[in-house]
Amino acid sequence: MPLPADMQARLSDPDFWRAYFFGDDDLADDEDGGDSGGGAELTAEDGDDVMAVEFPVGGGYALVLDVDVELRMITVEMRSPAHPDTLQLGWDDDAHWHPHVLRWDELDLIARAAAVHDPTLRHPGPVVALASRFVVLAPAEPPTGERTRAEPETAARAADGPPSGAGGDELDAITPLLDAAFGPPPPGADYWPSARGLVHRIDARHDGVRWRRTGTGDWTVEQGEGDGVDFALYSTRGPGGDFPFADWRALLAAAEATLATTALPEPASPAEEAWVEETRTGTPRGTLIAVRFGPSPLRGTHRYALRLSLHVRGRRYSATVAFAEDLDRTLREAGRGQAHITGSSSQPGAGTITEEFDIEVADDLPAGIALIRAVMARHDVAPETRLTRGYQPLD
Numbered sequence: 001m002p003l004p005a006d007m008q009a010r011l012s013d014p015d016f017w018r019a020y021f022f023g024d025d026d027l028a029d030d031e032d033g034g035d036s037g038g039g040a041e042l043t044a045e046d047g048d049d050v051m052a053v054e055f056p057v058g059g060g061y062a063l064v065l066d067v068d069v070e071l072r073m074i075t076v077e078m079r080s081p082a083h084p085d086t087l088q089l090g091w092d093d094d095a096h097w098h099p100h101v102l103r104w105d106e107l108d109l110i111a112r113a114a115a116v117h118d119p120t121l122r123h124p125g126p127v128v129a130l131a132s133r134f135v136v137l138a139p140a141e142p143p144t145g146e147r148t149r150a151e152p153e154t155a156a157r158a159a160d161g162p163p164s165g166a167g168g169d170e171l172d173a174i175t176p177l178l179d180a181a182f183g184p185p186p187p188g189a190d191y192w193p194s195a196r197g198l199v200h201r202i203d204a205r206h207d208g209v210r211w212r213r214t215g216t217g218d219w220t221v222e223q224g225e226g227d228g229v230d231f232a233l234y235s236t237r238g239p240g241g242d243f244p245f246a247d248w249r250a251l252l253a254a255a256e257a258t259l260a261t262t263a264l265p266e267p268a269s270p271a272e273e274a275w276v277e278e279t280r281t282g283t284p285r286g287t288l289i290a291v292r293f294g295p296s297p298l299r300g301t302h303r304y305a306l307r308l309s310l311h312v313r314g315r316r317y318s319a320t321v322a323f324a325e326d327l328d329r330t331l332r333e334a335g336r337g338q339a340h341i342t343g344s345s346s347q348p349g350a351g352t353i354t355e356e357f358d359i360e361v362a363d364d365l366p367a368g369i370a371l372i373r374a375v376m377a378r379h380d381v382a383p384e385t386r387l388t389r390g391y392q393p394l395d
């Protein structure tokens with residue numbers, strides 16, 4: 001069964017994407033569900049804002065997304081024929097999020113298998129667009145033991161991740177798929193997800209995050225203590241975590257079997273043509289995509305996470321609001337990031353002492369800091385105000 005028409009309509013609605021990414025404008029471009037035996041299945045409960053989407057990969061296995069945009073809660077799960085209920089992999093919300101659970105090569109494999117299982121589910125398309133928020137990009141370290149004989153060699157080869165090539169970058173194979181999955185914004189849209197924003201969200205390659213492979217072939221993800229300057233890892237997939245490793249291996253094996261035994265779809269786009277040819281010829285995944293699309297324009301892109309403690313004692317709240325609006329607008333208009341208030345501190349009898357801001361600076365940190373300093377000067381902020389990155393002051 002193809003993607004239901006009402007869900008398909010949502011994928012072209014900027015308001016849906018704004019809600020799906022919890023209003024994260026940094027992603028903007030300028031910015032009873034069961035195994036149906038077919039393609040993605042959508043079920044709505046308690047209204048249109050709660051839904052479940054399934055992407056079967058064959059053998060009774062499926063990747064499942066439970067989406068509640070009103071409560072700002074998205075859960076990624078898997079369906080296995082060995083269990084009556086879905087198995088939770090991770091989740092994203094505004095409270096205790098653990099979204100970092102997928103490797104890019106796994107999502108790519110699942111999207112390919114789903115497209116083969118049901119050719120109406122194009123890849124790149126809804127699987128990548130919806131589930132890529134649960135990917136974490138990070139280097140892989142050598143395995144801690146030997147693979148088991150039960151693990152398919154093709155799955156082991158694919159799990160090594162997209163090739164970078166001589167002097168290349170893994171984003172060369174990722175960016176074209178993200179671009180095609182999100183597609184261009186509809187006319188007049190003031191919000192639309194983009195590859196750049198998504199990469200900023202999931203890229204942990206410079207913050208001490210590592211994928212490590214165990215002797216059973218499972219990939220776990222870890223972050224060194226004190227390494228989370230711009231990216232903090234929250235995952236069920238760490239050593240000893242609650243991630244269903246054995247069932248996940250079985251899902252990936254089922255996806256590999258689907259690719260190996262099912263007719264490939266007729267390509268409808270250059271990106272689709274590349275992965276179909278990779279599959280047909282046994283070329284390592286991502287290789288032809290990287291070659292045909294060339295170096296990613298996102299090579300070297302990075303999102304810097306800053307913190308501003310604005311000293312407001314003795315000042316009116318209207319002044320804080322004016323500062324916040326000016327700071328956010330200045331960063332956005334320069335294409336340099338965004339800022340928003342995340343909390344405050346107070347003292348008994350003194351009221352609010354500081355307003356806390358999370359600031360995201362894209363790509364050029366010195367330029368972003370200069371913009372922030374200019375806004376601070378315009379509003380004559382108190383000298384006690386502090387701008388930090390990773391708890392280190394930016395003087």
